[in-house]
Amino acid sequence: MGGIELIDVTKRFKSDVALDAVSLRVAEGETLALFGASGAGKTVLLRLIAGVIEPDAGRIMLGGRDMADVAPEERGVGMAFQNFALFPHMTAFDNIAAPLTAQRKGAAALKAGVEAVARLLKIDHVLDHAPRALSNGQKQRTALARALAGAPKVLLLDDPLRNVDAKLRFEMRLELPRLLAAQGATTIYVTQDYKEAMALGHRIAVLEAGRIVQIGTPAEIYLAPATLGIAQLFGDPAINLLEVTPETDAHGPLARLSDMRAPLDPGLGHAVGRPCVLGLRPEAVRFADADAPGAIPVTVEAETPLNEKVVSLTVTRRGREILVSRPAGAPGPAEGPAHIAIDAAHALLFDRETGARIAPRAPDAAQRGTAKRGAAA
Amino acid sequence: MSEAALVLERVSKIYNPDGAQPIHAVRALDMTVAEGEIVALLGSSGCGKTSTLRMIAGFEAVSGGAIRLKGREVHRLAPAKRGVAMAFEGYSLYPPLTVRENIAFALKSARVAREDVAARVDEVARLLDIGALLDRYPSSISGGQQQRASLGRALIRQADLHLLDEPMGQLEPQLRALLRGRIKHFIKERGMTAILVTHDQTEANALADRIAVMEGGVLQQFATPLELKQRPANLFTGTFIGEPPMNVFPAAARAEGDAIRLTLGDGVALDYAAADFEPAARDAMLKCGAVVLGVRPHAVRLTQDGAPARVTANQWLGDQSHIAADFAGATLVTVEHDRAPLAEGDRIDVAFAADDLHIFDAASGAALSHGGRLA
Numbered sequence: 001m002g003g004i005e006l007i008d009v010t011k012r013f014k015s016d017v018a019l020d021a022v023s024l025r026v027a028e029g030e031t032l033a034l035f036g037a038s039g040a041g042k043t044v045l046l047r048l049i050a051g052v053i054e055p056d057a058g059r060i061m062l063g064g065r066d067m068a069d070v071a072p073e074e075r076g077v078g079m080a081f082q083n084f085a086l087f088p089h090m091t092a093f094d095n096i097a098a099p100l101t102a103q104r105k106g107a108a109a110l111k112a113g114v115e116a117v118a119r120l121l122k123i124d125h126v127l128d129h130a131p132r133a134l135s136n137g138q139k140q141r142t143a144l145a146r147a148l149a150g151a152p153k154v155l156l157l158d159d160p161l162r163n164v165d166a167k168l169r170f171e172m173r174l175e176l177p178r179l180l181a182a183q184g185a186t187t188i189y190v191t192q193d194y195k196e197a198m199a200l201g202h203r204i205a206v207l208e209a210g211r212i213v214q215i216g217t218p219a220e221i222y223l224a225p226a227t228l229g230i231a232q233l234f235g236d237p238a239i240n241l242l243e244v245t246p247e248t249d250a251h252g253p254l255a256r257l258s259d260m261r262a263p264l265d266p267g268l269g270h271a272v273g274r275p276c277v278l279g280l281r282p283e284a285v286r287f288a289d290a291d292a293p294g295a296i297p298v299t300v301e302a303e304t305p306l307n308e309k310v311v312s313l314t315v316t317r318r319g320r321e322i323l324v325s326r327p328a329g330a331p332g333p334a335e336g337p338a339h340i341a342i343d344a345a346h347a348l349l350f351d352r353e354t355g356a357r358i359a360p361r362a363p364d365a366a367q368r369g370t371a372k373r374g375a376a377a
Numbered sequence: 378m379s380e381a382a383l384v385l386e387r388v389s390k391i392y393n394p395d396g397a398q399p400i401h402a403v404r405a406l407d408m409t410v411a412e413g414e415i416v417a418l419l420g421s422s423g424c425g426k427t428s429t430l431r432m433i434a435g436f437e438a439v440s441g442g443a444i445r446l447k448g449r450e451v452h453r454l455a456p457a458k459r460g461v462a463m464a465f466e467g468y469s470l471y472p473p474l475t476v477r478e479n480i481a482f483a484l485k486s487a488r489v490a491r492e493d494v495a496a497r498v499d500e501v502a503r504l505l506d507i508g509a510l511l512d513r514y515p516s517s518i519s520g521g522q523q524q525r526a527s528l529g530r531a532l533i534r535q536a537d538l539h540l541l542d543e544p545m546g547q548l549e550p551q552l553r554a555l556l557r558g559r560i561k562h563f564i565k566e567r568g569m570t571a572i573l574v575t576h577d578q579t580e581a582n583a584l585a586d587r588i589a590v591m592e593g594g595v596l597q598q599f600a601t602p603l604e605l606k607q608r609p610a611n612l613f614t615g616t617f618i619g620e621p622p623m624n625v626f627p628a629a630a631r632a633e634g635d636a637i638r639l640t641l642g643d644g645v646a647l648d649y650a651a652a653d654f655e656p657a658a659r660d661a662m663l664k665c666g667a668v669v670l671g672v673r674p675h676a677v678r679l680t681q682d683g684a685p686a687r688v689t690a691n692q693w694l695g696d697q698s699h700i701a702a703d704f705a706g707a708t709l710v711t712v713e714h715d716r717a718p719l720a721e722g723d724r725i726d727v728a729f730a731a732d733d734l735h736i737f738d739a740a741s742g743a744a745l746s747h748g749g750r751l752a
Contacts, residue, residue, distance in 0.1 A: 165421070166577070166578075166620065167616075167622055170620065170621060170622070171708075173692070174689070174690045174692065174699065174701040174708070174710065175689075175690075175701075177690050177692075177721070178689055178690065178721065181721075195694050198692070198693065198694050198695060199690075199692035199693075199694065199699070200692075218693060218695075219693075222695040232551045233551070234695060235695055235696065236550065236553075236554065237553075237554030237555070238550065238551040238552070238553075238554065238555070281695075281696070282554075282696075283696040301558060301559075301562040302557075302558040302559070302561040302562040302565070304554070304557045304558055304561060304583035304584065305582045305583055305602055306554065306579065306582075306583060307579060307582075307619070307620040307621075308620075308621075308674070308675055308697060308712050308714075309696070309697070311554055311557075311558065311583075312558075313555065313558025313559065313561075313562065321555060321558075321559075323554055323555060323558065325696065327675075327714045328675065329675070
């Protein structure tokens with residue numbers, strides 16, 4: 001049995017609780033993206049697993065073995081950090097070889113090991129350079145190579161792409177999954193970039209003030225975020241948030257936006273009358289003809305291209321701002337009056353007080369009948 | 378946008394001119410910014426964009442050339458005499474003043490009536506979502522909030538020109554898209570002329586009417602975002618603008634009877650009809666021989682009978698998927714706006730329409746043709 005398991009792990013620094021009874025299981029060979037703002041406890045969690053610091057309570061298991069009395073160097077853990085942390089007086093080769101030297105590999109095996117991982121990371125041509133002679137990208141690849149070199153069972157990557165430029169970050173983001181799969185290690189990848197978390201994590205754990213607030217696949221996190229806070233952290237542009245109090249009519253639950261009735265998921269009947277926040281991702285809002293059902297009149301105030309998309313800032317008659325995005329090249333209205341329509345299937349509803357998402361319930365047979373009519377309207 | 382608001386004429390900047398190693402930060406820069414236009418100076422660090430901004434603001438003397446603002450020659454004037462409002466990358470708010478006082482301070486010297494000041498502070502505070510912070514001191518608010526306050530201090534001023542240095546780099550990601558929209562609307566509605574300096578091509582594309590791409594102190598291209606995407610002047614501009622970046626492949630161009638054959642790495646050959654290229658573009662490409670072929674990610678077509686590629690990654694980001702594939706000895710990236718049912722190891726067939734090809738001279742990097750038309 002491989003993998004990483006944390007059971008009720010708590011870590012305090014004086015009176016500050018850095019991690020609060022965190023339980024987590026990462027399957028063998030899985031990549032878990034650990035996502036959260038700075039200060040959430042991500043790095044503390046990695047350091048606990050590496051054995052650099054010890055938990056105040058709880059157990060840490062690697063490969064099914066309790067790590068309580070196991071020294072860091074005996075844990076079979078490879079680490080890479082955002083600041084590269086290379087030894088400045090050693091060549092790239094010697095930096096990468098450091099974990100292998102510690103394993104007392106023979107000279108030939110050592111050379112073969114370093115060269116294999118260097119080829120994988122495309123730095124085999126700079127192995128005799130000192131860190132100062134390497135570009136930022138090469139330094140970061142060298143640090144990754146060092147983490148991979150000992151073929152550790154557990155790989156802990158602490159925001160390794162944070163300090164490299166956008167282009168390289170993009171390139172590495174596409175390359176890393178293959179690299180990690182080839183390695184077969186169980187990986188925890190710490191990041192503050194939601195795109196990296198979605199692209200690299202088989203699952204994502206969202207850490208907030210020392211607690212895991214949601215853990216799930218990228219689709220679960222993006223499409224069914226547990227809280228308003230999580231919904232805001234995933235997506236660019238960020239999700240639109242509109243205060244509503246759902247009502248109901250013959251067709252089922254609805255939200256009123258600028259006096260227009262926007263139908264909600266028929267399973268949201270239990271939210272009627274509750275103060276809520278409606279979450280609409282910009283790609284779930286589209287421009288529509290004035291006579292389209294549920295079309296909401298808006299004014300387009302600005303158009304801001306965003307990579308492969310175009311984002312429009314629209315304002316409703318009541319002054320609510322709604323961002324609308326569409327693929328670049330798709331036609332859209334000029335600045336001035338226009339209409340938008342929302343995609344009820346992708347609207348998320350949150351409790352205004354607690355921020356918790358209100359999930360649609362499976363409608364019973366009677367409600368299902370009205371639901372169909374509601375969707376048709 | 379008719380009259381020229383700002384004219385830079387052969388502006389250059391040399392640091393340490395008499396030393397052993399003078400640094401030529403800006404070389405003979407010619408640029409005209411129209412009244413009411415938003416222009417971005419875009420480039421990586423050391424490209425000369427910040428030196429240019431500082432010369433316009435007056436914090437740096439020009440080593441050569443002239444700067445005219447609204448017809449006035451300003452490059453010998455003190456900063457305060459130039460009629461320029463500026464937001465700095467380092468925020469530089471006055472620590473002993475509240476956010477409100479910091480923002481209003483900009484109006485003090487302009488002798489604006491007290492009730493007007495209050496109304497204008499409230500207006501920019503609403504724009505930048507800092508209404509609740511107005512009575513706080515800079516040291517007690519976050520970096521993103523300080524940056525918004527600094528932007529407010531620049532935007533509240535009436536000036537002939539607004540200079541914004543990396544204005545949004547520290548903004549909270551949740552606010553960034555909304556504030557970009559609001560700020561663009563604010564600037565446009567008031568007909569303000571603005572220059573922003575940024576290393577982030579996403580920000581430049583979002584806000585600017587035209588982008589000046591700089592590298593090594595030299596203006597590489599000055600054009601609209603659309604033109605930069607469709608007709609990049611050289612390989613540098615082509616690959617700097619756009620995320621995901623443009624796919625590029627070294628290729629050999631050869632005439633094969635009535636066809637043009639582009640041979641990429643791993644022996645991948647792409648055939649085009651000679652008529653896909655206008656004669657001058659065809660000649661330029663064939664004369665050159667060694668070219669670089671560029672294709673934007675969204676222009677890569679997945680077809681039934683194209684050139685074979687093998688998927689190495691398919692990354693869904695919520696609103697789009699980035700798919701990478703091994704192709705012609707390099708990595709090909711394509712974008713889908715939905716989830717794409719492709720897994721690592723899948724074979725796909727890709728094709729590039731002649732209209733979507735960018736051809737560059739491999740030696741100089743200069744663009745030869747775009748979509749078959751001479752660059």
